[in-house]
Amino acid sequence: MLAALTFHYQHLFEAELLDEIHAIGIVKTIPQGSSIMEIGAPILHMPLLLEGALKILREDENGEELLLYFLERGDTCAMTLSCCLGNSISEIKALAETDAKLILIPIQKMTEWMQKYSSWQEFILQSYQSRMKEMLEAIDTIAFLKMDERLLKYLQDKAMVNQEEFLTTTHQEIAYELHTSRVVISRLLKKLENEHKIQLHRNRIKVIAL
DNA sequence: ACATTAAGTGATT
């Protein structure tokens, strides 16, 4: 595990900090599809993503989802960052998009390391900035893009984080994540297929327009 | 062969 940690983070953190992370962090392997964080759950740890991808979702009172963005290797969660500045309850839901490997760091260490290591402070601030940017992008997508454009972007993002042109999913699942109905997704997918941007199969979509 | 689940489609709002 130290190898993976060093490999992905050595250019960011000084050696002593890596040692501390190694000593304190808990490595966790998450199978695809399982939940990492639920809305309302207290945040006790800060995750550093070593391998795989997570998807971050918002949920309404009826349990209906809306995908915000994907996280990849080297990313951390903005929610955890903001929780240190006050409330410690999660406002979002995180699921493993692929099998993933995380290092969990107790949140007390976050503030401690902020003062101790400049590389940590830098990392936190930069993470915050890039999450904020991603959040704005998500808002733009939802507010300004039509459903067909949103769908294509979704397929491309999903293909990217999975590093796989074949997506194994159903129209119903996509509809759920984009917060629309299955019929709409089926129609738009059909349209994209006619435009030769994708190929449709049962439980499987090939993304051509990467 | 039958049941179940995924996907396609016309019509209506």
Added chain:
DNA sequence: AATCACTTAATGT
């Protein structure tokens, strides 16, 4: 873009 109602296709038992 959503919903209904229905059809067709694929897959599991």
